[in-house]
Each structure stands twice: as structure tokens, then as C-alpha cells.
Amino acid sequence: MNASSTTPSVTEVAQKQMKHTCEHHAECMKIIQAILDDEASEAEKDHFRENMDKCIPCIEAYRLEKCIKDSLTLKIVKKPCPESILNTIMSKINS
Amino acid sequence: MSETLTTNEYTDDLRYEVFNREFMPHIDSMYNFAFRLTMDEDDANDLVQDTYLKAFRFISSFEQGTNAKAWLFRILKNSFINDYRKKSKEPSKVDYQEVETTYNSEEASDTTYTVDLRADAVQELIGDEVANALNALPVDFRTVIILCDIEGFTYEEMAKILDIPIGTVRSRLHRARNLLKEKLRSYASSMGYDS
Numbered sequence: 118m119n120a121s122s123t124t125p126s127v128t129e130v131a132q133k134q135m136k137h138t139c140e141h142h143a144e145c146m147k148i149i150q151a152i153l154d155d156e157a158s159e160a161e162k163d164h165f166r167e168n169m170d171k172c173i174p175c176i177e178a179y180r181l182e183k184c185i186k187d188s189l190t191l192k193i194v195k196k197p198c199p200e201s202i203l204n205t206i207m208s209k210i211n212s
Numbered sequence: 213m214s215e216t217l218t219t220n221e222y223t224d225d226l227r228y229e230v231f232n233r234e235f236m237p238h239i240d241s242m243y244n245f246a247f248r249l250t251m252d253e254d255d256a257n258d259l260v261q262d263t264y265l266k267a268f269r270f271i272s273s274f275e276q277g278t279n280a281k282a283w284l285f286r287i288l289k290n291s292f293i294n295d296y297r298k299k300s301k302e303p304s305k306v307d308y309q310e311v312e313t314t315y316n317s318e319e320a321s322d323t324t325y326t327v328d329l330r331a332d333a334v335q336e337l338i339g340d341e342v343a344n345a346l347n348a349l350p351v352d353f354r355t356v357i358i359l360c361d362i363e364g365f366t367y368e369e370m371a372k373i374l375d376i377p378i379g380t381v382r383s384r385l386h387r388a389r390n391l392l393k394e395k396l397r398s399y400a401s402s403m404g405y406d407s
Contacts, residue, residue, distance in 0.1 A: 147386055154360060154385075156367050177331075184331040185389070185396065189346070189361035192339035198243035202257050206264045210231065 139174040149179050153186050222272050231268055234280040239264070241281065241363060242288055248358055249292050249351060259296060263288040279369060285359070286373045297351075329393050333400040341403070345395035353388035360385055 139145055145168060151157040152165050168175045222230070242263065247256040266287055267274070274283055346354060359365045359373060371378045 147382070150386060150389065151382070154367070156382075180331040181329060181334065181393075182389070184334045185392065186361050188334055188337065188339075188342045189357065190364075192337075193343045193346070193362060194339050195240060195244050196247070198239045198260065199257065202243070202260055203239065205261055209261075209265055210228075210268045 134171050136172045137174070139168075139172050142174055142178070145172070145175050146178060146182075149175065149182055152179075153182055227268070227271050230271060230274070230276060234274070234276070235264065235267055235284060238281045238284055242284055245285060245358060245363070246288060246292070248347065248354060249289075250296055251347065255296055259288060259291060262291050262295070266291065281363075282365065282369045282373055285363070285365075286375075289355070289373055329397040329400060334396060336403070337396065337399060341399050342396070345392060345399050348395050349388060349391055353384065353391055356381065356385045357388050357392060 145164075148157060148161045148165055151161055157165065169179065239260070243256060243260050246259040246263075247253065250256050250259060263284065267284055270287075274280065346357060349357070355374070356370065359370045360367075365373065367378050367381045370381045374381065376384075
């Protein structure tokens with residue numbers, strides 16, 4: 118119960134500080150992708166941490182980019198290489 | 213092929229051992245990469261075979277302990293450009309034009325770019341739909357997404373595979389993802405997933 122009495126005010130304050138437009142969104146998009154690719158520099162990580170708390174367009178963009186990346190990684194089915202190719206390769210290098 | 217001079221001495225036994233231990237485990241990834249590049253099963257078969265035979269022939273330029281998968285992908289990509297892209301039914305011209313146009317309009321599109329696509333809509337898509345959207349991209353853009361998101365190469369590895377600077381890897385990926393979002397959006401809306 119203690120928590121619930123403090124939580125609303127924190128949320129209110131947070132909501133007031135939330136940004137609904139991002140003035141450097143093109144730059145942020147590049148940083149978000151670098152973060153998801155695990156290729157971000159320290160400066161990019163700092164920028165990301167600052168924005169992800171308060172910038173709604175960046176938060177939404179992060180969710181979308183992550184979702185697309187996860188879909189590519191997890192949903193696309195990998196076919197096994199046909200046995201015949203394996204056999205041809207092995208017979209050619211052994212001849 | 214790599215021009216790297218190397219002092220690696222490979223005995224016949226070692227050639228086979230390295231081939232089996234370092235190269236063969238990547239054959240499924242190589243096959244899928246070949247298929248997504250050529251979009252044709254027969255071409256993919258030939259491309260994978262050619263690549264592995266080249267890899268065996270030039271095995272002495274592979275330095276043990278380095279990334280075999282990246283080395284193989286680079287050979288496959290080069291074989292594709294040199295042997296297959298030319299003969300495939302003229303798509304390369306179209307691809308190049310499309311690529312050029314996209315590159316040239318990039319400054320403008322980059323600053324204003326937003327695709328009206330929701331994460332929830334993407335979540336609804338099945339693997340085949342995501343794969344179709346990916347396959348609809350020009351080959352250069354398709355390639356960077358495959359290497360990064362499907363095969364998990366680092367930017368540095370991608371730069372080596374593609375023979376381009378890391379900065380170009382970053383910007384090409386960025387453009388590729390913007391194009392992919394457009395394709396995914398039209399998929400999502402045609403499936404009625406859109407808001």
C-alpha cells in the first residue's frame with residue numbers, strides 16, 4: 118500500500134517530462150540499431166540511456182526495431198543443405 | 213579469394229581435417245545464404261559447391277584460428293558477384309538502379325523517415341511473410357540484413373566479407389532496414405494486421 122501512494126506521483130512527474138517528439142530522431146535511429154546490434158560506442162550507449170527514459174518516439178522505435186530483428190533471427194526457417202550437395206563436395210575433394 | 217600471404221603449411225591430412233572441422237559445420241548457413249542471394253535452388257546448389265571446392269583448393273590461405281565462417285561467406289559472396297549475378301536474368305541492372313536511387317535520395321529520406329508500422333503488427337507476421345519481405349529487397353540490402361540479423365556477424369566481419377568500410381556497413385544496414393520496414397508495412401496491412 119505504501120508503494121501505491123508514492124507510485125502515481127512518480128508516474129505523473131515522469132509523464133510530464135516525457136518527450137512526444139524527437140528533434141534528432143534520424144540520429145537516434147542509427148544509435149538504436151547500433152545498440153540492438155551490440156555495436157554501440159560508449160557515447161552512443163550514454164545517449165541511448167538518456168533518451169530511453171523520456172523520449173516516446175525513441176521508445177517506440179526501439180520496440181519496433183527489436184521486434185523486426187527478433188523476427189529475422191527467430192522466425193525465418195533455415196533449410197538444411199541438401200544431402201546431394203554434401204556428397205558431391207566430398208566426392209570431388211576426395212578424388 | 214584472400215590475397216593474404218601466409219606461411220601456413222598444410223599437409224594433405226591437415227587439409228582434410230581443417231576442411232571437415234572448420235568448414236563443413238557452416239554448410240547449412242552457406243546454403244541458406246546462397247539461396248537468398250540467387251533466389252534459385254539450382255544456382256544455390258552450384259554456388260555452395262563451387263564455394264566449398266574453392267575453399268578446399270585455397271585452404272592454405274585460411275589461417276587456422278581465424279573466423280572460418282566469415283572466410284567462407286566472403287568466398288561465396290565473391291563467387292556470387294563474379295559468376296552468378298551476371299548470368300541471372302538481368303536482375304543486377306535493376307538492382308543497381310534501385311540501389312543508386314536509394315543511395316542518392318538517402319539524405320532526404322533519412323531526416324524525414326518514419327514508417328507507420330507498429331511492433332505488434334510485426335509480431336503477428338509469420339516467418340514466411342518476414343522472409344518474403346526480406347527477399348523483396350535489392351540484393352545488396354538483402355545481404356547486409358542476412359549477414360547481421362540472420363547470421364549474427366559483427367560489423368567488422370561484415371566489412372571484411374563485403375570488402376567495404378565499417379561506416380558503409382552501418383549506413384547500408386540502416387537503409388536496408390528502412391526499406392524492409394516499408395515491405396513489412398505493406399505485408400502487415402495486406403494481412404489486415406495494421407491499426
